[in-house]
Amino acid sequence: MPLTQPNGLNTHLCVLVVDDFAITRRLICKTVKNLGFKTLQASGGAEALRVFKAEQPDIVLLDLLMPEIDGFAVTRAIKSIEGERWTPVVVISGLEGDAHLLKALQAQADDFLHKPISAEILGHKLNNLARVLNLQKQHSALLTRSRAITENNFDGILVVDPQQRVQGINFRCEQLFHAKREQLIGRSLSELLPKLQLNDALEAGLHSQVLLTQGLDGSELPVEVGVTFFYQDNALYLLATVRDISERQRVDQLKQQFIATLSHELRTPLTSIIGALKMLHGTQAAQFNATSTQLIEMADRNAGRLLKMVNELLDINRSASGSLQLDLQWYLLSELLAEALLTHAGYAAQHQVNIELALAPEISNAQLQTDHHRLMQILGNLISNACKFSPKAASVTVRAYINDAQLILEVEDQGCGIPVDFQPRLFTPFSQAEAGDARIRGGSGLGLAITKQLIEAMSGQINYRTSELGTCFKLTFPRGALQCKP
Missing domain, CATH: 3.30.450.20 (PAS domain)
Known part of the structure; x- marks a missing residue:
């Protein structure tokens, strides 16, 4: 029968042929070379072990019956020193019966061949072993790479x-x-x-x-x-x-200290400047012409924006450090919402937007335990954003209802929605969807971050839904924060 064709994957594999008869050894080596393998030879057990240790062959073809050290002992020795690297041992025997082959398999031999050796069977066995060894090498390479990545990982x-x-x-x-x-x-x-x-x-x-x-x-x-x-x-x-994260926490602490120091140092002179501008505008307005009055108003307006940003930075800092204090008291919810809408009526008119209040019937006598100042801050951020990003003549709806014994407040606009790529950063401080648009509409990028931190400090949650037809922010207050009186 024709000899199995050489396999290109075999050329880097080496076969150790062990037989004490030189003629048999040379014939086997010739057949193995024709299959594309490299070969090594050993004429006995002792020489086979020396060659194995020195050359690390990939496969061993081993005659069982040899003087001094037989194939059984050589097999056991090879298997004891191969370590993690599997080296298949194929034993060769001319004896009849299966007892000696069983003994060889018990000595951890991997396969066997009968003499006289069939070149076709030898070729198939070696090619099969070559495929397994190549898979083993690929697996070993992946394992080595995985271990290197794991062992050298920063975490x-x-x-x-x-x-x-x-x-x-x-x-x-x-x-x-x-x-x-x-x-x-x-x-x-x-x-x-x-x-x-x-x-x-x-x-x-x-x-x-x-x-x-x-x-x-x-x-x-x-x-x-x-x-x-x-x-x-x-x-x-x-x-x-x-x-x-010890270094990260150290840097965060330094950052918080810096922001706190800077904010406090800025707030005092800003408050004085705003007070002086208001006094100047209020008591001596008649002494100024129209241009001077506009300049004073512009300075007052921009100083107010700076003070608002400083206060927002302080809120972010307090929340991050866990020092944010809440003054929780009971308030009539309808009065809180009416106050929020009245406060932002002028801002809505400036953007030519209508603000509508939609209260569920059960809300009329409901009381909410909250921090008045912080709730106004939360609603102010959401309402001002809704007005800012709504088209002219659109409506912003402030909605209140009860679901599963929890108060739900919603602020919904009719804008163009939140861009998909910006949504993961929506509550991140200083994040804004479009830098150019943000400059036109104003804002520091802190409002939603503060809103999220404030509502969570009250043990509530904030979520949103958005589409090209508008965005709705949903505030969920905890159970126990709402009382409904008859």
Whole structure:
């Protein structure tokens, strides 16, 4: 039968042929070379082991019956030193019966051939082994790359088994937890990250939490932990990514201190300037001509805008540092909403927009526990934005109703909607959809960020829906913050 054709993938593979008969050894080598493999030769067991250790062949063709060290012993020796790299051993025998072949397989041989060797069968076996070895090399390359990425990652990586015990870590984890790898493997995840909320992580699928690690030396470190999961053998494994945020927190603290200092230093002279301008305009207006009066009004208006921005920066800073104070009291909701609309009636008229109030019947006698100043600030931000981004003659609707024992306030405009690419940054400080348009319409990009922080400080939530027909911001207040009297 014709010899199996050489495979291009075989040219980099080397076969060690071991046989104590030179003629047989040379014939096998010739056949193997014709298949495209490189070859090495050994005339006995001792020489085979020396060549194997020195040259690291990919496949071994091994005669079982040899003097001194037979093929069984050579097979066991090869398998004991091959390590993670699999080297298939194909034993060759001219004996009848299966007992010796079974013994060879028990010695961890991978396959066998009968003498006289069929070149066709040898070719198929070697080509099959070559395919497996090439897959092994590809897998090994991917594994090496994966290990390199994992080990050199800036973040710590923990692999956690279904019993929530650490099964694998990278080098960064050793640094974060101040321990060697062997000290961390097998420990409970809760011992290293005691405040990690796994239920939330499993429900979200991909979840990030800020908490403290617990090093084996008792040290604590602020970290951000991202948790996801994967299945292996139908069992749920967790993958936790641990990032050191101590430097980020230090920088944030410095930033907050800088903003607080700068804002306080700006607010005092701005307040004095605004007071002086108002006194000048109010008591001595008759002494100025029209141009002077316009300049004073312009200076007063711009100083007011600067003061508003300074106050917004202070609010952002207080919220970030957790020092935002709320004065919660009970107010009649209809009066709060009427006050908000009256306050912004002039602004709406300036933009030629109508503001409408839509109250559900159950709202008429409802009371809301809130901070009056902060609620006016929230509604002011939403109403002014709605007016600013609505076309002329459009309507802005302020809506109030109760859903599932919770108060819902909505501010809806008839603008062109929020651009899709801007929506992920909608509540990020200093973000604005279009720089050019923002300059025309004014604004610091802080309003929605402050609104979100204020409503969350009241244990509420803010959401929105948007389309080309308009945008609606929805405020949900917590249960217990609403009372409806008959």
